[in-house]
Amino acid sequence: MEPILDVKSITMDFGGLRALDRLDLDVQKGEIVALIGPNGAGKTTFFNCITGLYSPTRGDILITPPGKKTERINGLKPNHVTERGLARTFQNIRLxxxxxxxxxxxxxxxxxxxxxxxxxxxxxxxxxxxxxxxxxxxxxxxxxxxxxxxxxxxxxxxxYGAQRRLEIARAMATDPFLLLLDEPAAGMNAQETRELDNLIKKICDEDGISILLIEHDMKLVMSLSDRIFVMDYGRKIAQGTPEEIKNDPEVIKAYLGEDPDA
Amino acid sequence: MLTFAEIKRSVLVSLWFMFLTFPIMVVRVNPIEEVVEWRWRNLIVIGAGSFALSFVWRYMMARKEAGLKRKEAGGEKAPLVRRIMDRPRLSRSIVGLVVAFVCVFPFLFSTYQVTIMSTALIYVMLGLGLNIVIGLAGLLDLGYVAFYAVGAYSYALLNFHFGVGFWIALPLGGLLGALFGVLLGFPVLRLRGDYLAIVTLGFGEIIRLILENWNEFSFGPSGIAGISRPGFFGIDMSLNTATIYVYFVLIGLVILTVFFVNRLQNSRIGRAWVALREDEIACQAMGIDKTKTKLTAFALGATWAGMAGVVFAAKTTFINPASFTFLESAIILSIVVLGGMGSIPGVILGALVLILLPEYLRAFSDYRMILFGATLVLMMVFRPQGLITGVRRVYRFQGDNGRNES
Structure with a gap:
């Protein structure tokens, strides 16, 4: 089966700065996929490329909406991307x-x-x-x-927590098949995060909307995700199930730094 | 409470003002008798006046601060308009009184009064049009008067060359206004805020300069005279009747404008405008076509300016480029900001206040423009949100069946 979102080797340059470097990522239907990485890794840039706010320098972004043909959406305007069924929320709330x-x-x-x-x-x-x-x-x-x-x-x-949820509600009103959540739990307390966890699962299971999310709260990421992609310095450094990611030496290195004894 | 510190501050304020105004208010050189007059009495008046006013000023400031604090604490009082709208009987009687007054107004007052009221009504139309562009869509347009000029000149020229009547020119003026709105809209789509303001300002000046200098087309600064007044099935009217007739035509147009603008702002299009004003990026990410939304805002705003221009030409029967200077744009902008951005009753009130106030202040002759300016400054200090704050529509739902009954 075709992935509903298939990103092939996209690169995004800002002048001399390479924010994304030949990044591959895919989302299957009904999946919750998380994108994690240290601050400044290029996660939000990646979202902006997919949703049309930026036009990637190279590479392909292919979408396959349910029951429709595969389409390349590089360089489409944001509103046209949304019309095709990708909706997003923002890291810094933009209600x-x-x-x-x-x-x-x-x-x-x-x-x-x-x-x-x-x-x-x-x-x-x-x-x-x-x-x-x-x-x-x-x-x-x-x-x-x-x-x-x-x-x-x-x-x-x-x-605050309600504002975050309102962003999700607003995005859902566009009838998406893929919801892109940019740090939905940022600034939430433990109780609110638990509610969010349930809400995201419910959206995925009951509405059949697939989810791609950026998140720093590892507990939430591990609980929600089917698969995880890890980025650092614009590159993908690992991908796999939560279990695999937890034990991946590359990921541990990116987050905690090199172990001098190793 | 009167404390020593407050009195000290007020004394300092009054001393400062006495010092500031000393050269103009106290010293007067009499060139005929070649003496210098010292008007010490003025100094005392200013000292006492500013002493008292500084207390009023502080009191108002304190009130404003208290209001802001209440707002932060969430204990905000509902805006006046909402409180009135929530009481249908009160709001109905207010509307009734206004309608009655509007109907009998021209028969109670002199032609002069009716004329200035008609002028004010033209500005109501202009204000409501600009309110779409600035108040709803948040696009700061400083060249709005250009569309007003387009409307006025399209009627004047069509009437002069082809004898086209008012009622045919009115929609044509609106259409031409819209066309120019789109023409201006295209190049400025990428701009916003200050940049947009400067480009629109330039556009307004371009239109005025063209009208001033292209003699073969627009007759230059000498303008066009003898434009026909609005007709009423070919009946000849005396000047007095014609004035009253224009007044009622304007009332009709204002009602029409309010009717349409009100519907627009609570529609899918109007919501898109407000979303564009609130956050351009989020607005696009929610699937709104920025280009289309901006262009419709410009075009619709310009439509009303075009129609207002046609009425203006018909009312004064003479137009020249001097009526379409930047000052006009600034006044229309002040109407929208002072009245309350995005609020229809606010803009109407703003237009009436800003246009009628200078007229009625004529009694103060030389001081009227100072009073006018002071009013604007004070308004913006103490009520920056405008006379009447725009309120968002409230949706009421009955029980759980989800019917929208408002």
Whole structure:
């Protein structure tokens, strides 16, 4: 079976700096894959390349949405990548702060709906019906993610953990087949992290959305992931199941430094 | 509380002001009798005045700080508009009063009053149009007056050369405005913030300079005179009736504008604009086409400026490039910022205040522009969010069946 995301040897140069160096990564359907590595390893750059914020210097990014043909998405605009079914969250929360929680999620429905200027001004029947489905759908997502008590609050007034979850809700509203989470547990306490763990598993199992996540919380990564990719200095240094990664000498070296006695 | 420290501070403030204003307020050289007059009384007035005002200033500052603290603590009071909207009977009676006043206004007051009110209504339209671009989509446009000029000149020239009537020119002016909006939009798609502001400023000046210098096309600085007033099934109207008629045409257009802008801002398109304002990168990552969204904002904002321009040309029957200077853009921008970005009632109130205030301040003759400026400064210090804060729509759900009933 084709992997739903197949990244082949991508390289990203910023001037003389090589942020990504011939990196390979793949995600199979229904899988939770983690991407880990020390700070500055190039993980977020990798996300930005996949989601169209950067255009990689070399290499191929291939996606195979369920029931559709394989497509190369290098250099597509971010909104077109999202339309094809890849949605992401951000490491430093980027919610629409002065919009309500519900509206934030409704924005996610934008690329799945069609109402234009004329439809909106004249409030045609089709526009009204579409608006109603947007509201219903968004509300259902909020219910699932456990944010329904905040519906009409401005998103900037939400507690931190809820803001992180709202980012996930917003991304889910775009109907993705692959969700890219950039440090979803950053800054969360133990309780919130446990809830997040359950939430991510639920999204993967029940909604059939595959997940690629960057995370520093090793407990969460080990508990969630089917497979782990480890990066350092823009290169992939290891890949495998959580068990394999735990005992990989390269990974231990990257995280803890060289053992002088060895 | 009056403490010694506060009194000391106020005394210092008043001394400082007396020193600052000494050369202009106290010393006067009388060139005819060749003497210097010393107006010591002014000094005392200024000293006492600034002493008292510094207390008021500190009191207002303290109030503002307290307000901010309340906000941080989460005990924020709902905005006034929301509190009024939450009480349907009150809001209905307010709307009723406003409608009644609007209808009888031209019959109660003089033609002069009706004329300045019509001018204010044109600015309401302009403000609501610019509110789309700045308040909703967050694109700082300093050349907005260019679209106003496009509308005005398209009616003036069509009327002059082909005798096109007002009611045909009105949608045409809107369309031409939109076209120019897109023309400006394309080159500035990559820009935002300060850079966008400077480019749009340049665009506004280009349009004005073209109108000023291309004599064969626009008749240069001498402008175009004798533009037809709006017609009403070919009936001849006296100046007085025509003024009242323009007033009602404007009322109609303002209502139409409010109607459409309100629908737009609570639609899929309007949400995309606000998302673009809030965070451009997240907005794209959520699947919104940045290009399309920016262009629609520019085009729709310009549409209303174009229509307002047509009405302006028809109302004054004479236009020249002097009506479309950067100052106009700045005033429209002030209307949006002072009224409250993204708030329709705010922008309407802002336009009325900013346009009518200088007119009614004529009683203060020489001082009216100082008062006007001081009002703006004080407003921005104590109420930076504008007269009426924009509120996001509240969705109400009944029980668990998920119906949206608002």
């Amino acid at each position: 629409f702060q002065n919009m309500t929680v519900l509206e934030n999620v409704m924005i996610g429905r934008h690329c799945r709906t069609r109402t234009g200027v004329a439809g909106a001004m004249l409030r045609l029947k089709s526009a009204r019906e579409e608006e109603q489905t947007i509201v219903d759908h968004s509300r259902a997502i909020l219910e699932r993610i456990g944010l329904s008590q905040f519906v009409n609050d401005l998103s900037k007034n939400l507690p």
